[in-house]
Amino acid sequence: MSGMSTKPLRLGTRRSKLAMAQSGQVAEAVSRVTGRPVELVEITTYGDVSREHLAQIGGTGVFVTALRDALAKGEVDFAVHSLKDLPTTQPEDLVLAAVPVREDPRDAIVARDALKFTDLPRGARIGTGSPRRMAQLNAYARSHGLDIHTVPIRGNVDTRIRYVHDGELDAVVLAAAGLSRIGRLDEVTDFLSIDTVLPAPGQGALAIECAADDAALITALGELDDPFTRVAVTAERSLLAALEAGCSAPVGALADLLADGQIVNEMRLRGVVGTTDGSRMVQLSTTGPVPETHDGAMALGRELAAEMLAQGAAGLMGEQAQ
Numbered sequence: 672m673s674g675m676s677t678k679p680l681r682l683g684t685r686r687s688k689l690a691m692a693q694s695g696q697v698a699e700a701v702s703r704v705t706g707r708p709v710e711l712v713e714i715t716t717y718g719d720v721s722r723e724h725l726a727q728i729g730g731t732g733v734f735v736t737a738l739r740d741a742l743a744k745g746e747v748d749f750a751v752h753s754l755k756d757l758p759t760t761q762p763e764d765l766v767l768a769a770v771p772v773r774e775d776p777r778d779a780i781v782a783r784d785a786l787k788f789t790d791l792p793r794g795a796r797i798g799t800g801s802p803r804r805m806a807q808l809n810a811y812a813r814s815h816g817l818d819i820h821t822v823p824i825r826g827n828v829d830t831r832i833r834y835v836h837d838g839e840l841d842a843v844v845l846a847a848a849g850l851s852r853i854g855r856l857d858e859v860t861d862f863l864s865i866d867t868v869l870p871a872p873g874q875g876a877l878a879i880e881c882a883a884d885d886a887a888l889i890t891a892l893g894e895l896d897d898p899f900t901r902v903a904v905t906a907e908r909s910l911l912a913a914l915e916a917g918c919s920a921p922v923g924a925l926a927d928l929l930a931d932g933q934i935v936n937e938m939r940l941r942g943v944v945g946t947t948d949g950s951r952m953v954q955l956s957t958t959g960p961v962p963e964t965h966d967g968a969m970a971l972g973r974e975l976a977a978e979m980l981a982q983g984a985a986g987l988m989g990e991q992a993q
Contacts, residue, residue: 679708680888683738683747686713687827692852693877694751697895700771701749701879704894712747714738739765742882749881749892753849754873754904759912768892769879773900774848776875776925778804778868780861781832781850782842787861791819795841798824798834802921802947804844807868809949821947832858844868848875869923869943869954872907876900899928902961902968903938909972910942914984921945926971928961935961942975944984953984 680701684694691711698709714737735757738750742765754770761767780788780797791797797819799805805821812819822840824831828849834840844863850856879895881888903926910924922944929937938961945952957975962968976984 677707679710680705680749681712681747682709683712683714683741683750685734685738686715689828689849689853690751690753692854693753696852697751697771697877697879700895701892705891712741714741714747739880742880748885748888749879752878752880754876754878754908755846755871757873757878757908759908764883765880766883766889767878768881768889769894769896770901770904771877771879771895772897773876773903774851775862776870777847777865778844778863778870778874779847779850779856779859780842780844780863781835781858782860783835783838785860786842788842788863788867789815789817791817791841793818795819796822796839798822798831798840798843800825801844801871803871803923804868805947806921806945806949806952807923807943808844809947810945810952811867811949813949828853828855846870846874865925865927865941869925869941872911872922872924873904874925876904899935899961902926902965903928905965905968906938906940906962906972909969910940910976910979911972913973913976914942914944914979921947924972926968929958937961938971940971940975942979944979951983953979953982955979955982 682694682698684690694711702709735752741747742750799821808821831843835843879892906926907924911922914922924942926938926940928935929939937958939956939958941956943954955975955978962971
């Protein structure tokens with residue numbers, strides 16, 4: 672190795688507590704596999720400073736653009752994203768060098784008085800900034816006779832949980848993985864079963880992105896890649912892309928690996944789309960051999976999306992836009 676190898680790698684990250692926590696964890700891992708120090712470069716994104724609802728400013732992609740701009744300008748060597756924030760089209764000059772092992776993909780409830788979701792009182796107000804969560808919570812409530820009201824909220828994790836502590840809301844819904852990464856899992860009062868609420872495509876997974884022409888860095892970062900997580904999130908994101916749903920459309924998807932004993936031999940992909948009031952939902956799943964390739968995972972997502980569209984999924988999303 673030349674003397675150059677001790678030069679710190681610059682990792683671009685958003686400034687939120689969650690982004691800093693997950694970037695810090697990746698920085699340690701990258702430093703371990705490369706033997707080089709990693710420094711965090713904080714980048715403010717429009718999504719962090721705007722007070723508008725995410726759906727109005729272009730969905731979660733607004734968090735990604737500034738990081739990608741910094742990569743393109745060479746201000747940082749690589750960036751860490753929450754995979755669910757990434758637009759489904761990948762820029763040609765950037766590559767997802769690694770998708771590390773996924774954390775718990777489920778959504779979690781933080782409720783007053785340590786309540787479980789099904790124990791919330793009649794008329795309970797549940798805060799979430801996600802149309803996907805609203806659609807599925809409302810659909811579940813309709814089919815199980817629960818009387819709940821979903822309330823749109825914004826803000827970081829601290830802000831959202833404070834709504835519950837201050838008594839403004841009975842509960843809020845957050846991603847379990849995010850709470851885990853900032854050390855606040857102990858505040859969760861209930862985990863929402865995958866059968867109740869399917870997570871966002873890619874939820875719980877991170878994406879480590881760098882320039883497509885940096886072969887040495889791609890190889891080094893690749894050591895953090897988990898092939899099972901990668902095929903799963905590739906299938907989920909392919910489904911999302913094929914449904915032509917922008918990040919703000921209420922699409923849930925999860926690919927999980929089914930094991931026969933110790934051997935992982937099948938992958939099940941589930942998808943859901945619905946109106947935010949929960950009155951109409953299309954939910955389907957498919958199971959097949961674990962895809963061996965990126966193209967195989969993409970095909971699985973496209974096939975399930977085609978079935979969902981055939982059952983009227985596009986009409987549901989059209990209603991969202993009006």
